[in-house]
Amino acid sequence: MMERGVNMDEYPKSMEDQIIESYKRDEEMMILVFAQWCVNNHLDPEALYLQAYPQQAGNEPLRKALELTVSEEEAGFISDDTVLGVLSLYNNDDLAYVVTEAISQRISTQEKGD
Numbered sequence: 137m138m139e140r141g142v143n144m145d146e147y148p149k150s151m152e153d154q155i156i157e158s159y160k161r162d163e164e165m166m167i168l169v170f171a172q173w174c175v176n177n178h179l180d181p182e183a184l185y186l187q188a189y190p191q192q193a194g195n196e197p198l199r200k201a202l203e204l205t206v207s208e209e210e211a212g213f214i215s216d217d218t219v220l221g222v223l224s225l226y227n228n229d230d231l232a233y234v235v236t237e238a239i240s241q242r243i244s245t246q247e248k249g250d
Contacts, residue, residue, distance in 0.1 A: 164197055166222045170231065171201040173219040176208045179238055188230040 174181035185198055205211070216239050223232040 163226060164201065166226050166228070167197050168201040168204055169214060169219055169222045170235070171198065172205050172211050173214045173216075173235075175205045176211055176214055177238070177242065181205075184234050184238060185231065188228075188234045 170185075171181040174184060181198065181202060185195060186193060189195070216235075219235060220232055223229075223235065
């Protein structure tokens with residue numbers, strides 16, 4: 137069925153493609169927030185990622201995100217709650233667990249220094 141020049145059989149596929157692309161962009165943003173948070177906290181994003189997902193060495197989206205990170209001074213502050221919230225939006229529980237461990241270690245180290 138054609139309506140205003142659009143094949144209705146193609147419409148659901150087009151909408152599905154748009155949803156998938158939107159999810160991929162959002163997922164890339166989540167990875168960038170994680171990577172920048174790591175840079176800001178003097179942590180190795182790849183090492184933390186591999187702790188959560190040891191089978192995903194050389195993860196391409198993470199590699200791309202690392203290319204987009206900037207210095208801590210340029211990036212501005214990203215709170216622990218922000219990175220954990222973004223990870224939880226994508227049910228990225230394994231990575232959120234590793235991040236929580238890193239936060240706990242940082243707090244423990246800071247308390248020892250006080």
